[in-house]
Amino acid sequence: MTTIPYPPDWYTQNPFFGYLHIWADFCRRACFVNAQGRLAADVLLYYPIDSVWSLEENGVNGVNSFDSLTHRIDQEYHRAIMDLAEARIDSLVGDDHYLRLGEVQQGALWIRGFRFRTVILTTNHIMPRDVARKLLEFARAGGFVLCLGDLPCGSTEVGLADEQMRGLTEALRDQPTYVSCTSGLRDLIESRHPAVRSKIEFESGEFSLLAAHRRIDGRLLLAGEQ
Numbered sequence: 001m002t003t004i005p006y007p008p009d010w011y012t013q014n015p016f017f018g019y020l021h022i023w024a025d026f027c028r029r030a031c032f033v034n035a036q037g038r039l040a041a042d043v044l045l046y047y048p049i050d051s052v053w054s055l056e057e058n059g060v061n062g063v064n065s066f067d068s069l070t071h072r073i074d075q076e077y078h079r080a081i082m083d084l085a086e087a088r089i090d091s092l093v094g095d096d097h098y099l100r101l102g103e104v105q106q107g108a109l110w111i112r113g114f115r116f117r118t119v120i121l122t123t124n125h126i127m128p129r130d131v132a133r134k135l136l137e138f139a140r141a142g143g144f145v146l147c148l149g150d151l152p153c154g155s156t157e158v159g160l161a162d163e164q165m166r167g168l169t170e171a172l173r174d175q176p177t178y179v180s181c182t183s184g185l186r187d188l189i190e191s192r193h194p195a196v197r198s199k200i201e202f203e204s205g206e207f208s209l210l211a212a213h214r215r216i217d218g219r220l221l222l223a224g225e226q
Helices: 017-035 049-054 068-086 096-101 129-140 163-173 186-190
Strands: 043-046 056-058 064-066 091-094 103-105 108-111 114-116 118-121 144-147 178-180 210-216 219-225
Touching: 043 068, 049 056, 049 068, 091 096, 096 108, 096 129, 103 129, 118 129, 129 144, 129 163, 163 178
Parallel strands: 043 091, 043 118, 118 144, 144 178
Antiparallel strands: 056 064, 103 108, 108 114, 210 219
């Protein structure tokens, strides 16, 4: 089971095709469970796609390649997802589109019924100005902004060395709810910082547990799996 002994194929030549109904039935039941309510996530992880595309280069023979900064962004992004999951902290991912939909109210960012009290940023090379303004508005209202690397110095509107973007990021750093955690989220999570605190606490004998905090018919429910 550590290798794929056949070409990836959904047709009848796949030797496991006769068992596909087992996988399909599992997906059907999982989708039914997920359709009951929605995830009650407190944390939004910003999707740094603008920075990644801006760093794209043409590689050998026209094959796209990415530089070391892109790999750094990818590592920070992947590590944040893993750290949050292992710490049983529910999170969702949002890009510029969803940040623009968000409304800042009572120290939280509301996006289509979801309420986020923390936004996590990886290193960002560039960012739209209006998104940076929304993050600053969120921080000024009491929302937590955690940065795992460097804040952007450029914007998608004018490119690198954007003085307006520099002013926005400097104002963001000055907010008391802004936290720089370039070593990752683990130390912050272990310190039980209010920005990244799990709904589940172990009194003793802690063990690995995946959990989900969901809102169903106005009630908050916790489900876990070892």
